[in-house]
Amino acid sequence: MDNIAGTKSSLTWAVHISVVALVALWLFPTVGLFVSSFRTADQIATSGWWNALFPTEQSLVLRTAAPDAQVQEGAVFVIEGNLFAGEDLPAEIDMSAWGTSSRDVAAYTPGDTAELRDGERITVQANGDYRLESPVEMEGGRGQRIFVTAELPPDFTLENYQQVLLSGNATDSMAKAFFNTLTVTIPATIIPIVVAAFAAYALAWMDFAGRALLIAIVVGLLVVPLQLALIPLLKLHLGIGIGKGYLGTWLAHTGFGLPLAIYLLRNYMVGLPRDIIENARVDGATEFQIFVKIILPLSFPALASFAIFQFLWTWNDLLVAKVFLIDATGQTTVMTNQIVELLGTRGGNWEILATAAFVSIAVPLLVFFAMQKYLVRGLLAGSVK
Amino acid sequence: MNPAFQGLLTIAIGVGGCLSYFYFSNQFLDKVLFPAKGPNAGRNINRANLIRPWLFLLPAILALGLYLAYPVFETIRLSLTERETLPDGTTIYNFVGLANYSQMASEPKFWEAMRNNMLWLIVVPALSTAFGLLAAQLTDRIAWGNIAKSLIFMPMAISFVGAAVIWKLVYDARPPDTEQIGVLNAVYVWMTGNDPQQWLTIPFWNSFLLMIVLIWIQTGFAMVILSAALRGIPEETIEAAIVDGANPFQIFFKIKMPQIAGTIVVVWTTITLVVLKVFDIVFAMTNGQWETQVLANYMFDKLFRANDWGVGSASAIVIMLLVTPILIWNVRNARNEMR
Structure with missing residues (x-):
């Protein structure tokens, strides 16, 4: 379209800006979650994640060393040190103000000297060095409180991921749920492909009475809502003794994925060149050989498309897992369910929630960006027909 | 049994089972039931080709029927019944007409x-x-x-x-x-x-x-x-x-x-x-x-x-x-x- 006269108009800049705005709008929520997963609970609670990328002015409460560190210099007792020493803070801190009372946390600028009770005086420098002087011996177990306002550079942590993946804490842990999800997903992706491929071949390349009717039925089943199948199948699974568990979940995902699998694969296989198949038949190949040696390799793009669909769908599924998999013991929880439970029990703990959510969406995102070509191809084959 | 191992086993049984079903059923059809040789070779090939599509379709039809088609009718039936657990522990479904609706x-x-x-x-x-x-x-x-x-x-x-x-x-x-x-x-x-x-x-x-x-x-x-x-x-x-x-x-x-x-x-x-x-x-x-x-x-x-x-x-x-x-x-x- 680039070479059509008139398309390069004054609108081009407007187009660029609109697309930037649209993309920014679409990315913004996800980036928020991503950034939040690297912040501490305190940081998340006190400032919006969009502030995390820039240096922020923060108020810190620090203490001088305790009175037992004082030394006598002539007539005065002195405590010297650095406020930031021993604190978990970045190396370079630019202090803009400090104070000694919570009512006025920014009373002094760096270098000022403040008068305290009992004739004590304290001087604080921008780099955190302080000198506390007192005419009499200082007493008490703790040092003087100092409020510091400082510009802190962006600070990120991997603690949340450690907590969520490695801590082994039963309520927070996603590690087990991650493996459970994987256990559900892989068989539920592979088995329907095998079953559907054979059926699709029969529907595409074999002549028999009732073929058109079968295809129509598959198209119809494509849109049957999952909700309809829940109760009868649960009843069936409980009745034949499968109960709630992986086997039932695999079977359910296989059944629910089949219509799309058959539909996609048949549409693709119909388009394969007739000559190849007829030549093979003439050469005496059996239908089984034709299918395994010719059709399957040629259909790889369609197989990949469906595999991605089914993978994303089973990985992201909550409903099927809740109905067919997760029993009262909670041993077989999947990630989506774990996140919903976290929303209930730790609704305010965004650092855990964001990290758990990100762990669960990381794998689909990887698959998405790696296999986008096949996903798009599958979408086009599945809907525009 | 570890679920991950169980999963691998399921893949093996599921995929292997499907493939061997397709392979052996085709073999049976071509070699035993309607062999493409002898006096009736031509007729046998035609007969085999009549049956073969259904061999390919059978697993899919079973799965679709059981997991999608049957539930549609069963849900309609259940929507007209009330579940009741009898004192002896058995569950019965009483027909209640449109009461649920x-x-x-x-x-x-x-x-x-x-x-x-x-x-x-x-x-x-x-x-x-x-x-x-x-x-x-x-x-x-x-x-x-x-x-x-x-x-x-x-x-x-x-x-x-x-x-x-x-x-x-x-x-x-x-x-x-x-x-x-x-x-x-x-x-x-x-x-x-x-x-x-x-x-x-x-x-x-x-x-x-x-x-x-x-x-x-x-x-x-x-x-x-x-x-x-x-x-x-x-x-x-x-x-x-x-x-x-x-x-x-x-x-x-x-x-x-x-x-x-x-x-x-x-x-x-x-x-x-x-x-x-x-x-x-x-x-x-x-x-x-x-x-x-x-x-x-x-x-x-x-x-x-x-x-x-x-x-x-x-x-x-x-x-x-x-x-x-x-x-x-x-x-x-x-x-x-x-x-």
Whole structure:
């Protein structure tokens, strides 16, 4: 379209800006979650994640060393040190103000000297060095409180991921749920492909009475809502003794994925060149050989498309897992369910929630960006027909 | 047994079982039942070819029948019965006619779910398609369009539950006079100076906030399909319009739109199907509180919290009825293509 006269108009800049705005709008929520997963609970609670990328002015409460560190210099007792020493803070801190009372946390600028009770005086420098002087011996177990306002550079942590993946804490842990999800997903992706491929071949390349009717039925089943199948199948699974568990979940995902699998694969296989198949038949190949040696390799793009669909769908599924998999013991929880439970029990703990959510969406995102070509191809084959 | 090992075993049994079923059943057909030799070779080959398609189809037909077709009829039956557990522990299903439906119709929550579902049905497909069309049209005209497309498309890969968490953070509210960590409240407080709002608890408008989540997910899908359709428009029609002096907006609305109308309908109906089944978003974000109930979540409520299979089945049938027009339309289209 680039070479059509008139398309390069004054609108081009407007187009660029609109697309930037649209993309920014679409990315913004996800980036928020991503950034939040690297912040501490305190940081998340006190400032919006969009502030995390820039240096922020923060108020810190620090203490001088305790009175037992004082030394006598002539007539005065002195405590010297650095406020930031021993604190978990970045190396370079630019202090803009400090104070000694919570009512006025920014009373002094760096270098000022403040008068305290009992004739004590304290001087604080921008780099955190302080000198506390007192005419009499200082007493008490703790040092003087100092409020510091400082510009802190962006600070990120991997603690949340450690907590969520490695801590082994039963309520927070996603590690087990991650493996459970994987256990559900892989068989539920592979088995329907095998079953559907054979059926699709029969529907595409074999002549028999009732073929058109079968295809129509598959198209119809494509849109049957999952909700309809829940109760009868649960009843069936409980009745034949499968109960709630992986086997039932695999079977359910296989059944629910089949219509799309058959539909996609048949549409693709119909388009394969007739000559190849007829030549093979003439050469005496059996239908089984034709299918395994010719059709399957040629259909790889369609197989990949469906595999991605089914993978994303089973990985992201909550409903099927809740109905067919997760029993009262909670041993077989999947990630989506774990996140919903976290929303209930730790609704305010965004650092855990964001990290758990990100762990669960990381794998689909990887698959998405790696296999986008096949996903798009599958979408086009599945809907525009 | 370790579930991971069990999973590997299932793959092996499932895949191996399928392949050996197909292999040995074909062998049996060709070598034992109707061997392609001897006096009846010709007739046998024909007979074998009559049976073979059904060998290939059998596993799929069994699975589809058991997991999709049978449940449709069973749900209809269950929606007309009441489950009862007898003192000796056996469960029986008493026929109660339409009692479950009338009970459902007398519940305000059901009508709330219906009303919300209707709103979802109008708003989500319309806005997703509109945004998708806009994105497709804009990204097709710039060099970095493919990157923009894949970023807008990305939410497709995110689970509804993950999306719910993402958007809950956007809608989060902190007490007044503290810094807001949800974007919506931060912008709202900054613009208006009012107190932050608990957005998800404000009836009526909160449904729209939930819809935004689904629109955010589905726009990418609409964009991908519509972008392919836009690229399929013959260039001659556009060139002719330019020669005749049409401006870009006229080209878009009068030349391109009519040519992709069929695709727009497909996108619209596909998103409609997603909307009818939407469950996870509502379940994770509000669980139907504050008047955000939808049918799929209502059904889940009935099924697992009220443990009422009768009304649960009846609400599933309502969803099925809403899907039926699309089902018929799809089947008719498919049949037309076959001819």
